[in-house]
Amino acid sequence: MENRKRCSKRPWIGLVTGLTFIFLSSAAAQQIEPEVPFVPTPEKVVAEMLKMAQVGKDDVLYDLGCGDGRIVITAAKEFGCRGVGIDIDPQRIRESRKNAIKAGVADKVQFIQMDLFEAEISEATVVTLYLLSEVNLRLRPKLLRELNPGTRVVSHEFSMGEWEPDASSSVKTGDAKDPQVLDYWDPNIADYWDLHNVYFWIIPGNVMGTWKLEIPDVSGKKEYTLKFEQVFQQVRGEAFEGSSSIPVFIMDDKIKGNTLQFILERKLKGRTERLHFEGSMQGNTMQGTMKIEGSPGTNKIQWTARRVLSTLRSIIASRNWGLFTLN
Numbered sequence: 001m002e003n004r005k006r007c008s009k010r011p012w013i014g015l016v017t018g019l020t021f022i023f024l025s026s027a028a029a030q031q032i033e034p035e036v037p038f039v040p041t042p043e044k045v046v047a048e049m050l051k052m053a054q055v056g057k058d059d060v061l062y063d064l065g066c067g068d069g070r071i072v073i074t075a076a077k078e079f080g081c082r083g084v085g086i087d088i089d090p091q092r093i094r095e096s097r098k099n100a101i102k103a104g105v106a107d108k109v110q111f112i113q114m115d116l117f118e119a120e121i122s123e124a125t126v127v128t129l130y131l132l133s134e135v136n137l138r139l140r141p142k143l144l145r146e147l148n149p150g151t152r153v154v155s156h157e158f159s160m161g162e163w164e165p166d167a168s169s170s171v172k173t174g175d176a177k178d179p180q181v182l183d184y185w186d187p188n189i190a191d192y193w194d195l196h197n198v199y200f201w202i203i204p205g206n207v208m209g210t211w212k213l214e215i216p217d218v219s220g221k222k223e224y225t226l227k228f229e230q231v232f233q234q235v236r237g238e239a240f241e242g243s244s245s246i247p248v249f250i251m252d253d254k255i256k257g258n259t260l261q262f263i264l265e266r267k268l269k270g271r272t273e274r275l276h277f278e279g280s281m282q283g284n285t286m287q288g289t290m291k292i293e294g295s296p297g298t299n300k301i302q303w304t305a306r307r308v309l310s311t312l313r314s315i316i317a318s319r320n321w322g323l324f325t326l327n
């Protein structure tokens, strides 16, 4: 009886052991191969990245592929913000945790061993990257989809394809003279190794589509139709008063997070009047203030616009102008 029991269990044990082996070896294979090797960002470049992102104490900074944790740790130490580092390599996570304790910021930071593509990142207000162009491109849809408009993204060295940066800079570190960086000294390529590019983006809100704009005027309220096209943060617009088209100029041609500034040029009694709008978007409603150019005083008029829901489009899908037709 005892023997039969044992025997009848054996096929299960074998199956479970086999499945566990397959699962562990495939998990290990996934974990062991980082898509980018560990190369730490020089401290000078870390400082520039944090400066560009204007990191402050209320920020939550995520470093995707955090290496030894230096960006997260420096941000917590210098600015008092909270930070999360994600790395697929368990050795890097162990180093990061040790470094955080050494720096006295272990209570402010957290290091998680996982694939950055699987990470839940929506609470981040700043995201830092030192990956590769190809990895950045694969990551781009996740950043645009999951991060809140206004979140700042900074990348050391690698850009984001046709998603142009909102700002960029470069830092000379002098590292090329360090034998750990270059094992030989060649003045012709030293400059190349010394120069580190830093790129900065603000996650844009989605203003795509047709909006009904209302502003109060002497006769009660005036209604305009606004149509916006958007490619990443770049925005173009057109406005209609009834069926007549009137020009719209978007400030810097960009939406900044959820805030948009634009000028609407209307004809009034034979002369041109320029209306300066600034507002912020919350889902399908935009609200803000408007001022008539040249009008005396600082009186600002409140305005509201609502999106026609059927005209909402994804800004990720629109890599080129004209996919959204203005009609």
Ligand SMILES: C[S@@+](CC[C@H](N)C(=O)[O-])C[C@H]1O[C@@H](n2cnc3c(N)ncnc32)[C@H](O)[C@@H]1O
Pocket: 033, 034, 035, 036, 037, 038, 039, 040, 041, 063, 064, 065, 066, 067, 068, 069, 070, 071, 086, 087, 088, 089, 092, 114, 115, 116, 117, 129, 130, 131, 156
């Ligand atoms: C170039 S290092 C950058 C380290 C750190 N962010 C810095 O700037 O000093 C890239 C890091 O990304 C990690 N990495 C590569 N692929 C990853 C993935 N799919 N998920 C999480 N981490 C990854 C590597 O283990 C490595 O530590």
